[in-house]
Amino acid sequence: MTEFDPKDMEYRFLGNTGLRVSILSYGGWLTVKEDSERITKECFEEAWKHGVNFFDTAEVYANGECETVFGKVFKELGWTRSDYVVSTKLYFGFGEKSPNGRGLSRKHLIEGMDKSLKRLQMDYVDVVFAHRPDREGVPMEEVVRAFTQIIQDGKAIYWATSEWSAFEIEHAHHIATKYGLIAPIAEQPQYNMFHRNRFEAEYYPLYQLYKYGTTVWSPLAGGVLTGKYNDGFAPGTRFGDASNPVVQRGRSRLESAEGKAMIEKVKKLTPIAEELGCTTAQLALAFLLKNTNVSTIITGSTRAEQVKENMGALQVYKKLTDEHIEKIEQILDNKPDYLKLY
Template sequence: MGQAIRKFGWKRNDLVIATKIYWDSAFGDNKVNNVGLSRKHIIEGMEGSLERLQLSYVDVVFAHRPDRQTPMEETVRAFNHLINTGKALYWGTSEWSPDEIERAWRYADKLGLIGPLAEQSRYNMLERSKIENDFFHLYREHGLGLTSFSPLRQGILTGKYKNGIPEDSRFAQTKVEFVAGYWKRTGKEQWEAQIQAVVKLEPIAERLGIKQSVLALAWVLANPNVSSAITGASSPAQVFENIETIAAYKELTPEILTEIDEILNNKPAVIIERC
C-alpha cells in the first residue's frame, strides 16, 4: 500500500487507511509478546505497520479480535496512546461482542478517553442478526459505525454456485481449511436453502439492471449503520463491478428492501431504520 501511494502520487488526505493489530506480525520470535492487545504489542505492532506502510499515521487502527487475557483498561489506554501520539486518528474493534464493546466504552468514559468508534464484523444478506439486532444499542448510544466484511458470503451471493461448484471457485479447493471446513459447518440442507434464496433474488437484480453481486453489496450499503464494506477482487473487471454499488444502493427503495426481506425470511426481531 505504501509503495502504491508513492508510485501514483496519491494525496494522503484523500485516503482513509486502516490497519489492524492482534495476531503475531512479520517481526519478532517471541510469541508471548507478539500477539494480543497488551500495551506492548499494540505500540510495537503499530510501529511495525507504519514502518511497512512508510506512513506517519493511519486513520483507523482495529483491535483484530478481543484479547480476554489483557485487562480492558490496558487495551483502551494503549489505543488512546496511539491517538495521543498521532499514530492513529481513531480506533475500532473486529469481531468483538456487544458486551466487550460496551465495556471498552465504560472504561473510556470513566477515564475521559476515546472509545472504539468502528466495528469490523461479518454482514451480508444471509448473516444479519448480530449487526441488526445485537449491536442495535451501540449505534444509538456511541455512534458506532460498521466496516463489514464477507458481504458476498464467500461468493455465494454472486449466484455462481446455483448450478453447482465451478472448478475455479473458492469452494472447489480443499487446501485452505476455513474454506474447506465450511461444508462441515453448513451442512447440505442449509447450503441448498442458501442457494435457493439466491436464485429467488435473481429477478430483482435483473429488474434493476445489475449483477447479483452488486445487489448483495448494495444491500449491505443500504444499512445506514454501515460505514464501509470490505470487498475482494481477482481482476480489474471485478473492481469496477464493485464500484457500481456506490450508485446501485441508492436504487434500493423501501419497497425493494421489503421484497428482499420477504424472500430471505431472516429479518431479525429488532429492525434498524433503513434509508
C-alpha cells in the first residue's frame, strides 16, 4: 500500500454533539499494562502522527495502571489538551472488596470519577462511560443523576454507555427527559464482522431517534480477523499460551465448530484483501468504517508498527466498492435483518 497521508484521517461527530473524533482511535484494554510507558508513548506518537485524536481507557484496565500510564504519557508528550479527546469508564472498580467499590451507585460513580482523574492527572475527561448497565437494583434515576452531577461539576463533558441494551439506553433517555437531566450520547459496543446483530439491528432505532454515537471495541474479533489463527495457535499470539485458563477458553471457542467456521471465512476473505493490496485486518476495519453509524473504532497495539498497519485501513475503506461489500457479505452470510428483530 502507498505511504499514509495524515489527510486520510476522517473525523465524525460523536453522537448528537459537536465533538469530533477520529474514525480510528487508540485504546488500552489489553495492551497497556505495568511498565509499558515507553511502548505506550511510542504508540501514542504513531497514532497522533496519523491523525488519531481519541484515546480510550477505563478504571478496571490493568487495575488502574492503564489510566496511570495514560496520564504520565500525556504529560510527557505535552499536547494541547483541547486537541485530543480522552474517555474512561466506571463500573467494575478494581481490587475493592467493599460492596460499594463497583457498580453504578451514586457513591461509586462520584468516588470512582475522582480516582480516575487522579490517576490520569487531569481535571476532566471528555467522555465517561458507564462500563456496564447495573442490573443489581440501582435505580436508573440515580445513575442518570450521578452522571449529570459529574458533568455539572466539570469532571466530564459527556457521559455514555457500554454494552447496554437498547431498552436500557432508551430508559436512560426517558429519565433524562422526565427530570431535566443529561442523557448519554454514545455506546461502546463490541462490533466486528462476526458480531453484528446488536450494533446493526438492535441499536438501529437509537441512531434514528438520538443520532446515538458509537465507539467500537474488538473490531478484529480478538485477533481472529487478522488471519494469525488460520493455521493454528502460534507462540506469541493471544491464544498461544495454553497454560492460561482465560486463553484456554478462547482457544476452545476457536476449536469449536463455530470457531472453525469463522477461520474458514477469514481464509475466504484473504483474496479480497489481496485484490485491494491490504491485510485481512485492514479489510475488517475498513468494512466497519463503511457503516456511517460507527463514530470511531478503538484499535489496540503493543507496537508502533501495529498502529501504522491499522491506520492503513483508512485507505482501504475509501477503495471498498459495493461489489467488494457484496462479496464480503456473501462470505460472512450473517447480515442482520432489522425487520425480523422487531
